[in-house]
Amino acid sequence: MFGITALIPTALVVALTVRSWTLGRTGRVGLVVGLIVSVLFLAVAAYQFAFAARARLVVHDTGIERIGVSRRRLVGWGSIAKVAFNPAQHWFFVTVSDGSHLWLPADIAGMPEFAQIAVRRLPPAVLQADPVVREVLDELAASVAGGGEETSREAR
Numbered sequence: 001m002f003g004i005t006a007l008i009p010t011a012l013v014v015a016l017t018v019r020s021w022t023l024g025r026t027g028r029v030g031l032v033v034g035l036i037v038s039v040l041f042l043a044v045a046a047y048q049f050a051f052a053a054r055a056r057l058v059v060h061d062t063g064i065e066r067i068g069v070s071r072r073r074l075v076g077w078g079s080i081a082k083v084a085f086n087p088a089q090h091w092f093f094v095t096v097s098d099g100s101h102l103w104l105p106a107d108i109a110g111m112p113e114f115a116q117i118a119v120r121r122l123p124p125a126v127l128q129a130d131p132v133v134r135e136v137l138d139e140l141a142a143s144v145a146g147g148g149e150e151t152s153r154e155a156r
Contacts, residue, residue, distance in 0.1 A: 003048035010041035057110035059117050066102055075102060077121040085133045092133070106140065115140030 017034025020026040026034070050069045058065040063076040075096055082095040085106075094102040104111070115137040119127070127134050 003045045003052060006041060006045035006048055010038055010045060013041060014038045055108055057104060057108050057114050059110060059114045061117065061121065064102075064104075064114060064118075066104065073102065077118075078123065080122060080126055082129065083118075083122065083126055083133050084130055085136050087132070092136075106136070112140050112144040116144050 013034060017026075017031060017038065020034070021031050047069060054067065054069055056067050058067060063074055063079075065072060065074045075094070079097045080094055081097045084093045084095075085091075086093060090106045092104040092106065094104060096102065104114070119134075119137050119141055127137075
């Protein structure tokens with residue numbers, strides 16, 4: 001969705017640049033600036049499409065691995081100091097014991113599995129610190145359990 005949204009201003013800037021150039025209302029500097037802005041908008045759209053295609057969350061019994069467009073990050077369950085949930089943006093904000101942070105969108109691939117294992121593996125103090133986090137994790141984990149039962153019923 002963000003990629004498509006980023007293409008709209010790209011098309012607008014390209015159209016305005018080409019139209020101004022063909023009508024003779026801009027010189028070479030205006031054409032170059034218009035093309036540079038168009039390429040920047042196009043790069044944002046390309047990044048958003050790449051993020052949608054590549055971003056995911058891999059959950060292990062030892063930790064979580066957040067895979068983005070250009071990098072991976074592995075965080076062990078024991079090194080998580082705090083977890084908060086932002087209901088407006090619909091993501092988890094994870095604070096690691098070294099002070100670094102990790103944002104985990106609740107709609108990213110692998111999130112239901114994350115919730116299932118997080119309920120078992122997160123330190124108890126982290127889970128008890130914020131009841132909203134526990135509630136959201138339980139809901140996500142239940143979606144995996146519910147989906148698995150439906151699939152097995154359909155297979156019968």
